[in-house]
Amino acid sequence: MDQISKANSPSLDNFWMPFTANRQFKAAPRLLASAQGTYYTDVDGNKVLDGTAGLWCVNAGHGRKRIAEAVERQLTTMDFAPTFQMGHPIAFDFAERLAKVAPGGPGAQLDRVFFTGSGSESVDTALKIAIAYQRAIGQGTRTRIIGREKGYHGVGFGGISVGGLVNNRRVFPQIPADHMRHTLDVDRNAFSKGLPAHGIELAEDLERLVGLHGAETIAAVIVEPMSGSAGVVLPPKGYLERLRAIADKCGILLIFDEVITGFGRLGTPFATDYFGVVPDLVTTAKGLTNGAIPMGAVFASRKVYDAMMTGPENAIELFHGYTYSGHPVASAAGIATLEIYEEEGLLTRGAGLAETWQEALHSLKGLSNVVDIRNLGLVGAIELSSRDGAVGARAYDVFVDCFKKGLLIRVTGDTIALSPPLIIEKDQIGTIVSIIGDALKRAA
DSSP, X not given: OOSOOGGGOOOOSSOOOTTSOHHHHHXXXXXXXXXXXXXEEETTSOEEEESSHHXXXXXXXXXXXXXXXXXXXXXXHOSOOOOSSOOXXXXXXXXXXXXXXXXXXXXXXXXXXXXXXXXXXXXXXXXXXXXHHHHHTTOTTOOEEXXXXXXXXXXXXXXXXXXXXXXXXXXXXXXXXXXXXXXOOHHHHTTOSSSOSSOGGGGHHHHHHHHHHOGGGEEEEEEOSSBOTTTOBOOOTTHHHHHHHHHHHHTOEEEEEOTTTTTXXXXXXXXHHHHTOOOSEEEEOGGGTTTSSOOEXXXXXXXXXXXXXXXOTTSOSSOOOOTTTTOHHHHHXXXXXXXXXXXXXXXXXXXXXXXXXXXXXXXXXXXXXXXXXXXXXXXXXXXXXXXXTBTTHHHHHHHHHHHHTTEXXXXXXXXXXXXXXXXXXXXXXXXXXXXXXXXXXXXX
């Protein structure tokens, strides 16, 4: 499987692959040909258990006929329609259905939905809404956004500015932003089961940055309730509650980036529900359409939305949008996805598997080079010690080894990240951990 057969191989020259070492990959490609349920099949016919829900997005599993039929039906009815000064019913239908499962439940009133085409677009949209909101309420000097080290908020210029992953930032110019410290503390919190006990004081960084810049310059603070792309970084107990309190005190909007945690990943519909902390804006994508059609959505509170609905009725309240905002085919895929989530109880199914998942992952404690294991809901991370002068090499070797043995995992640096489809069964959890354990022993 190091080299796929030429009979099954297209030319690899033309596709400039994203977030990929292109030369390394094309020398020994791994190509997936089909998918069904919790498995991919590669171009050579080998089954590969999906330990990452695609890319954190295929929450209901692969090959969902209901979604495919909804997409086909919409394509043959109306493939595209604009939503600039025009509309089509299915986008409004989807927004109404999303409002019924919106983060925080009815009391949170996060039921105004702005559609985008991706998680990156959702983040940039939320940042613009936050700045526009402050201007609308007479706080036009508030243009700075506070992010967090190790945060990942997509690859738009706004997202990389508030994000805290250095490789995403070092080449590109950025908008005014500053960053709180991250909450990963392996020394104090290694092998925590669920939320780590230490680190609530790190939330005070927000107040420190207010003191540095002045509250009158800060529009919003954005965090992932649980950071995914940095290697599953969890919030300490009480941390998000403290951020909410400081934001309220200083007139700052709180944005939760739930592109990963949205739609059942933690065993609740959203991380907002899991933590019981209600932000002002929530960004989503990925599980919104089960990964079938690219789409994102920003949930805005009525407070934010209503503040923007001012001025002449013929004036555009938010001068922002995308050609594909509320795309009819994506909306059809999203509605079908929501129906599957509801009928199969997938938005809460992870809660019943969380303990099995936790114990299985932590059974790897004690293996060579395993320095930390983190878990929450149906998310997990195994952090490995790095080889001298070769950060990321050990985890990459484990990644390739697991793929050869029929398991897809994700690695970032020397951290293995896991987020299987929400339809995963207990025996498949055992398979995931067994394959990883064997690969870790070989990598030692």
